[in-house]
Amino acid sequence: MGRRLAFALVLALALLAVPGPLWASSTPSRVAQPGEPASEILYVVEPGDTLFSIAQRYGSTVSAIARVNRLDDPSRIYVGQRLMVPMGDVHGIDPPDSLPYVVQFTDRLVDIAVRHATTWRALSQLNGMVSPHGLYAGKTIQVPSTEEGRLEGALRSVEPHDTLFRVALRHDIPPWSLAFANRISNPTLLYPGQRFVIPGEAERALQPPFLSASVDPLPASQGETLVISVRAARPVTVTGELFDRGIRFLEEDGLYYGLVGVHVFTDPGLHELRIRATESSGSSTEMSGRLLVHEGQFGYERIHAPPGLLDPAVTAAENELLNALRPTFTEPRRWSGTLQRPCEGSISSHFGTRRAYNDGPYRGYHGGVDLRGSTGTPVYAPASGTVVMVEDLIIRGRALMLDHGWGVLTGYWHLSEIEVELGQEVMQGDLIARIGNTGLSTGAHLHWEMWIGGVNVNPMQWLEPFYRWPEGG
Ligand SMILES: [Zn+2]
Structure with a gap:
């Protein structure tokens, strides 16, 4: 509390002392190293800025900037606005109950919200997101940490001799839905004490015949292998494209697997993944989404x-x-x-x-x-x-x-x-x-x-x- 007050005071004094034009350069002079105690600079918002882009530029976080500047809605900043940007060890400033979460391929904001006992509004606020198009597979966002039990009936431990089917039966939900929500590709591989998310009403409804689609690992990196696994409600032929190349899918126990090599020279950034299910009648359904590819750490x-x-x-x-x-x-x-x-x-x-x-x-x-x-x-x-x-x-x-x-x-x-x-x-x-x-x-x-x-x-x-x-x- 005292700390927040101190920040506010510094801001107020700064505003009083130097009125008028820009006095903080918009180019970063330095980025704080992890573990370094928090320090802060004054930043003047420029066209095109978001709290997220500012946070990234200075090694800070959206929630830390929002807290220090007492912003109720981090998606609302305006050109010329003066913001204190905390750098260094900003985790003391971050709400202690938020955790990083890597967005999965078929995730919508509402799905992530339901799984973390919050609302999509609260999530977009926490992350300074101005549009749902800001969400893509491999992006790391902050989610409220969920204590066990806070999510009514949501997180449950596996008991000895439990099977996925028994857990599903107990919660009156289809086993595939439970498997999908927990990214379990083999329902027989459960261990006692393993925790399940029991999907809620708002669980992702993919267009039929798709039941699930996931990409592992996320985010993708140059020079790595990606496993794309797709589940469909009935036998179909699955095809797909990524990096302008076709993906060959093979079926095994009801799951369709596609392996993709991310070339060392693949451009870092967002790439479109398209997956198509073709019925024996010839009609087909397509789903698509964006994937983040990180630069590899190469010498x-x-x-x-x-x-x-x-x-x-x-x-x-x-x-x-x-x-x-x-x-x-x-x-x-x-x-x-x-x-x-x-x-x-x-x-x-x-x-x-x-x-x-x-x-x-x-x-x-x-x-x-x-x-x-x-x-x-x-x-x-x-x-x-x-x-x-x-x-x-x-x-x-x-x-x-x-x-x-x-x-x-x-x-x-x-x-x-x-x-x-x-x-x-x-x-x-x-x-x-x-x-x-x-x-x-x-x-x-x-x-x-x-x-x-x-x-x-x-x-x-x-x-x-x-x-x-x-x-x-
Ligand atoms: Zn060699």
Whole structure:
């Protein structure tokens, strides 16, 4: 309280002391570092500003600015208005009962509000949103934190021996609706104590035949894999587009899965995702929404290579050989859960690093991850699959590729030995090769790469449970 008063006083004094034109530059002089105690600057609102854009520019938050300036409606600011902008550790100023929430693909403001026992008006006020079009998948907004029990009948714990169907029955709601509200792709995977949101009346009503659609993980990042899962009320053919490319969907236990590789050079920002369900009669229904793609955290490196090795004829022929494999798409899915690390070594070069050769421009990027290891170190299959390439190449050296189904391929370069044959089926954990220093390589290591629908992505993401895959495949 005293703090708020102090801020108000500073503002009042500032207004008295320097009347008239702008005295706070609209360009940020500096952005406070996290953990730094709160300090504040005076900002004069310019055309096009929103509290959100101002908060972002100065490392502050909408609610902190609204509190300090006692704004009842953060969506109403006007050009020329003078605002104190707290920077640094603004969390002491933020209402303690608000939490960040990442907007999901099919979320409407009203759905998020219902799930957090509030109204869409209160949410838009808390976040300084002036239009519902400001909402998109991957955006982080503030929501009031919900204490258990405050939402009447909304958050419930799973009891021992509960199944999703029993919980649904107890609350008189369809099991799919419960599964959707809680983003459960496999209804048999419940654990005691797990908490459910029991969807309310205003739960998202998608256009039939769509029952649900989600994108994981959100927000998306350059160089990552996205899993798009769609549920429909009846058997349909699901197709879609993202980044001007078609998405191939495959059905498994009533869910349609589409895997998308976000290319390292995809523009950061908003991208339109379209999903279509086509009935056997030929009629189709489309849903669409915007997805936020974050910039990846990639470094830069210069590679010094003898000119002969970078002969365009050599690189083109080798790339062509690989490109012929990029459209590979087989069924079924050959993995479940996370992938196994192919060798123990730590990372010596990360995926996505922007690369320039000799004195050239940064036109390339590191298409895989380099793992440390001496020549002869065993390499194991990270998932089951089929050997689809065994080659001795000039740049990639002794090279091996596995197909894991659904357009997921992994590659292993610079090997000393390959322990499998073309066409061979391997199981997760099988010995497939040994680390080496062949091709364009300056020391023994494993270059491990991954393709999703022909797009190079970071395989390290797959070592973590970024999506809860059902067993089998
Ligand atoms: Zn590499």
